[in-house]
Structure formats: C-alpha cells, structure tokens
Ligand SMILES: *[C@@H]1O[C@H](CO)[C@@H](O)[C@H](O)[C@H]1NC(C)=O
Ligand SMILES: *[C@@H]1O[C@H](CO)[C@@H](O)[C@H](O)[C@H]1NC(C)=O
Ligand SMILES: *[C@@H]1O[C@H](CO)[C@@H](O)[C@H](O)[C@H]1NC(C)=O
Ligand SMILES: *[C@@H]1O[C@H](CO)[C@@H](O)[C@H](O)[C@H]1NC(C)=O
C-alpha cells in the first residue's frame with residue numbers, strides 16, 4: 001500500500017527541488033551560477049561572493065524578485081546575464097574593482113541601481129537599455145557614457161566621481177526626488193531635452209547643461225563650480241526652494257527668462273566673469289533672501305516687487321545706477337529683510353554663496369525649509385550614498 005504512494009511523493013519532491021528558485025543564494029563560481037540556469041525566475045537575493053574570479057554568467061535567468069549583489073570583489077572581470085530582464089529590488093555592485101565587462105543585454109527594469117567603486121568599468125553592454133529604474137546612483141566608475149541606461153522618469157539619479165564621464169543625454173521627463181551631478185569628467189555635457197519637472201537638482205563641475213523644457217523645480221536648483229560660459233533655463237517658471245548659481249568662473253550670461261517666483265533664496269555668488277545680470281526679466285517674487293556677490297557692473301531685476309528676506313547686492317565693480325530701483329523697493333518695504341546694495345566692495349567678487357558666511361538672516365525660515373527638503377531625500381542605501389548625496393546637495 002505504502003509503495004503506491006511512494007512514487008508520486010518522490011516525483012513531487014523532485015519537482016519541488018527543481019522549482020526551488022528562491023532564498024538567498026551566494027555564488028562563488030560558474031558551476032554554481034550554472035545551477036541557477038534552470039530557474040527562469042529567482043525569488044530572493046543573489047549574492048556574488050568576494051572570492052568570485054574571472055567570469056560569472058547567470059545564463060538563463062530572466063527575472064530576480066529580489067536583489068543582485070556583488071561587493072568587495074577583486075578578481076571578477078566579466079559579469080553576464082543574457083536573459084535577465086528585471087531585478088525587482090537592487091542591482092548593487094560596490095568595489096568590484098577588476099570588472100571590465102558588464103553584459104546584461106536584456107535588462108530593462110530595475111528598482112535601484114547602486115554602483116560604486118567599479119574602478120575598471122568603462123562601458124555597459126546593455127543592448128535593450130534600462131528603461132525603468134526608480135533610484136540610480138553611479139559613483140566612482142570609469143564609465144565614459146551611460147549608453148545602456150535611458151530612463152523616462154526616476155526618483156533619484158546621482159552621478160558622481162565618474163571622471164571619464166563626458167556626456168549624459170537622457171530622455172528623462174521627471175525626477176521626483178534628487179538629480180545630482182558632481183565631479184565627473186571635466187568636459188561633461190548634460191542634455192536633458194525632455195526634463196519638465198524635477199525636485200532637488202544640483203549640477204557641480206559640469207561643462208554644459210541643456211534643460212530647455214524644465215518648467216518647474218519643486219525643491220532647490222543649483223549650478224556650482226562649473227565650466228560653462230552661458231547658462232540658460234529657457235522654460236523655467238518656478239523654483240520652490242533655493243536657486244543658486246555659485247562659483248562658476250567662466251560664466252558671462254545667465255538666462256532665466258520665464259522665471260517668476262523663487263520660494264527660497266536666490267544666490268548668485270563668486271561667478272567672477274559675470275558682470276551683467278540681465279537674464280531675470282520676469283522674476284517678481286523671492287520668498288527667501290537675495291544674495292548677490294560678484295564683480296557686477298549692472299544688475300537688473302526689472303519685475304522684482306517682493307523679497308521676503310534680506311537683499312544683499314555687493315560688487316567689487318561699479319554698479320552704476322543698478323541700486324536705484326532696489327533702494328526704492330527697500331524704502332517701500334517691498335524688500336522686507338536687511339538691505340545692502342553697494343559697488344566698490346573689494347571682497348565681494350569671490351565671496352561664496354550659502355557655503356560661506358551667509359548674510360541671509362531674513363531667509364532663515366525659507367532656507368531651513370530648503371534644508372528640510374534636501375534632508376527629506378529618502379535614501380535607503382549605504383552611508384556612502386548618503387555621503388555623496390549630502391556632498392552634492394550641500395547638506396553637510
Ligand atoms: C512627476 O512625477 C510625479 C510622481 O510620479 C507626478 O505626481 C507629477 O505629476 C509628475 N510631473 C510631471 C510634469 O510629469
Ligand atoms: C567641484 O565642485 C565642488 C563643489 O562645488 C568644488 O568644491 C570642487 O572644487 C570642484 N572641483 C573642481 C575640479 O572644479
Ligand atoms: C514650457 O512649459 C510649458 C508649461 O509651463 C509647457 O506647456 C511647454 O511645452 C514647455 N515648452 C518646452 C519647450 O518644453
Ligand atoms: C570661488 O570660486 C573659486 C573657483 O571658481 C573657488 O576656488 C573659490 O573657493 C570660491 N570661493 C568661495 C568663497 O567659495
């Protein structure tokens with residue numbers, strides 16, 4: 001009697017083994033990777049061991065409901081997954097220092113890409129391109145382009161310390177939390193032709209920025225330590241927190257023709273070639289402070305009719321009659337906070353923005369809201385990531 005039940009029970013057990021494509025598994029070598037190839041879908045995390053060397057090929061796997069993790073690996077040179085289209089959680093690679101070839105031709109969707117310290121990786125073989133990712137941070141790689149990652153929208157996109165990265169061109173329309181670039185290739189040209197809305201945005205050390213469609217920034221927007229001569233945000237109408245243009249030594253022209261309101265401060269400082277500020281023709285309301293320090297000889301904010309915080313316009317140059325209008329805005333209390341408008345101030349030309357000794361007493365309420373905006377970045381990663389984000393957004 002018992003024997004009659006034995007066979008189906010064994011068969012069941014056998015199929016259950018074949019179907020056990022779940023749990024956390026650690027892969028040390030190709031033989032273990034090949035064992036996964038009977039699974040089209042893996043539920044759980046797949047971890048590549050620190051001792052993995054040469055090539056690991058996750059052949060056959062189509063979907064990971066979990067994370068794919070490779071950390072502190074010195075000898076892995078090639079990482080391949082021909083059929084893998086989706087990683088539902090995180091694709092994390094940290095300090096995989098010998099990796100030169102990353103071949104994921106089918107990958108289109110990942111929740112989070114967190115790559116740091118891929119110090120030999122120069123390109124991606126992502127034939128179909130990742131189209132969907134919520135959070136992407138790529139830090140300290142040798143990537144020269146992001147061909148293979150082309151997102152429509154993201155919550156976070158951070159690119160930092162990729163010192164060969166000289167071009168970023170994405171169809172992104174919307175970045176809901178943070179968009180930041182810092183210390184990539186010195187020739188980095190950023191083109192985001194479709195970007196309409198973004199939250200916190202910081203461009204540092206870039207060579208050009210093209211954001212012709214950007215219409216609304218719901219957090220802060222900053223351009224720092226960059227190499228461009230002209231800066232334009234042709235369609236930008238509002239910035240909800242602070243707008244900063246700081247430390248761009250070659251900048252001669254800043255154009256924000258449709259900008260009408262800034263919810264935090266306006267900081268234009270230490271752009272030593274920017275003598276003429278005439279690109280803010282519609283800016284009427286600033287709910288924080290205005291801090292302008294530089295070599296200006298002419299500053300016109302013809303539509304300005306309300307500044308909730310302080311107003312400082314200090315120049316090493318002769319401001320001509322630029323102060324006349326601001327003096328009267330101050331007299332009529334349209335400028336609510338402390339006020340100073342002066343040319344011939346030798347120290348003004350290289351005075352920093354918010355990073356320095358801020359004179360923006362009047363903007364304390366709005367600058368603190370600016371900071372709460374930045375610190376509200378929800379970043380469930382390593383402290384390394386938080387450090388990078390903090391540096392990019394000036395939180396520390
Ligand atoms: C951006 O995305 C957020 C969240 O998905 C959405 O609420 C908002 O309407 C989007 N804005 C634009 C301009 O697409
Ligand atoms: C990059 O930008 C940061 C922050 O704005 C600045 O401190 C640093 O000096 C810049 N680096 C270069 C090489 O310009
Ligand atoms: C500029 O922004 C408006 C919304 O404010 C939008 O309708 C228009 O398409 C944008 N123009 C460009 C070139 O993106
Ligand atoms: C002003 O900018 C220069 C380079 O653009 C930088 O070296 C310097 O540190 C900046 N000064 C302040 C006070 O931020």
Ligand SMILES: *[C@@H]1O[C@H](CO)[C@@H](O)[C@H](O)[C@H]1NC(C)=O
Pocket residue numbers: 357358359
């Ligand atoms: C900062 O600014 C305040 C007010 O203008 C001034 O009294 C103070 O000396 C400044 N501190 C530094 C370190 O420049």
